[in-house]
Amino acid sequence: MAVVETVRGPVDLGNLGQTLMHEHVFVLSTEHVQNYGSDWWDEEAMVARAIDKLNAVYAKGIHTIVDPTVWGLGRYIPRIQRIAAETPVNIVVATGLYAFEELPHQYEYRGPGLPLDIPEPMVADFARDITEGIAGTGVKAAFLKCCVATPELPPGAERIARAVARTHVETGAPITVHTSGPEQSGRTAVRIFREEGVDLAKVVIGHAGDTNDLDYLTELADAGVTLGMDRFGLDLFNPTAERVTTIATLASRGYAASMVLAHDANCFIDYFGGAHDDVRATVMPNWHYEHITDDVLPALLAAGVTQAQIDTMMVENPVKYFTPAKGGA
Ligand SMILES: [Zn+2]
Numbered sequence: 001m002a003v004v005e006t007v008r009g010p011v012d013l014g015n016l017g018q019t020l021m022h023e024h025v026f027v028l029s030t031e032h033v034q035n036y037g038s039d040w041w042d043e044e045a046m047v048a049r050a051i052d053k054l055n056a057v058y059a060k061g062i063h064t065i066v067d068p069t070v071w072g073l074g075r076y077i078p079r080i081q082r083i084a085a086e087t088p089v090n091i092v093v094a095t096g097l098y099a100f101e102e103l104p105h106q107y108e109y110r111g112p113g114l115p116l117d118i119p120e121p122m123v124a125d126f127a128r129d130i131t132e133g134i135a136g137t138g139v140k141a142a143f144l145k146c147c148v149a150t151p152e153l154p155p156g157a158e159r160i161a162r163a164v165a166r167t168h169v170e171t172g173a174p175i176t177v178h179t180s181g182p183e184q185s186g187r188t189a190v191r192i193f194r195e196e197g198v199d200l201a202k203v204v205i206g207h208a209g210d211t212n213d214l215d216y217l218t219e220l221a222d223a224g225v226t227l228g229m230d231r232f233g234l235d236l237f238n239p240t241a242e243r244v245t246t247i248a249t250l251a252s253r254g255y256a257a258s259m260v261l262a263h264d265a266n267c268f269i270d271y272f273g274g275a276h277d278d279v280r281a282t283v284m285p286n287w288h289y290e291h292i293t294d295d296v297l298p299a300l301l302a303a304g305v306t307q308a309q310i311d312t313m314m315v316e317n318p319v320k321y322f323t324p325a326k327g328g329a
Contacts (some may be wrong), residue, residue: 017063072098165196181210
């Protein structure tokens with residue numbers, strides 16, 4: 001049977017179970033924490049917190065999280081390995097780059113037509129993470145991540161998106177792209193990926209669920225991509241009740257096979273520094289791994305979504321996404 005790479009190694013796709021398709025363990029800048037994080041970053045306490053949170057969601061039936069934390073969001077696999085060793089949750093990790101506009105300087109002068117005129121180094125780096133493993137850890141990335149945050153893509157972000165697309169073509173690894181639902185930048189992602197020959201069945205348009213514009217969402221789904229209904233609990237972008245209504249409407253029109261669910265949550269994000277726990281408690285109390293199992297699934301059932309459609313979104317669609325293409329790499 002086909003397998004997907006996780007932090008603990010390959011797992012049969014049939015054993016993924018209920019899967020949250022876009023969650024972070026930590027969003028944490030290494031350079032920032034090394035310089036300014038001494039008051040609020042406690043490595044041991046945070047690792048223990050993550051193990052507790054993952055075990056709690058496992059007890060509610062979630063057996064896999066798909067974590068698109070790449071460079072730009074603070075990927076650090078040795079820390080995730082410590083956590084994965086203490087929880088039964090499968091953690092699937094990514095390669096790629098999280099940047100809305102500018103390239104990191106490490107790629108600015110190296111690449112086709114640049115002062116160091118070499119083949120696209122991002123493709124080599126991303127492909128190595130997928131085929132050999134990440135930074136000597138032996139952990140292999142199972143998917144690719146980039147950002148198409150605006151309809152008009154800045155040149156740096158476009159180079160990253162095309163490098164991600166070419167790595168997909170080379171390796172067969174699927175793609176999750178950060179997009180803006182309100183700005184409808186998923187269209188731009190689809191255009192670029194089409195130009196690069198990407199199999200659109202292997203693309204999740206992340207954060208599509210931040211909009212309730214059914215014309216936009218069905219246009220994307222009809223193009224063959226999967227809609228990331230993946231920010232449950234981030235009510236400031238779109239409240240849960242409206243996200244639920246949109247999913248129920250799409251499911252009633254036959255689009256359950258085109259949607260995946262998640263929170264885009266984490267155990268800690270350094271965007272709020274030492275105020276993290278207070279901000280979470282007061283502004284976004286539902287932004288955690290258990291909101292979907294506790295609140296969203298009952299609401300979807302009440303809105304007319306069937307259990308079979310929920311299984312499609314939470315089990316079958318993730319399996320399809322990670323199933324290698326026929327004769328693929
Ligand atoms: Zn995210």
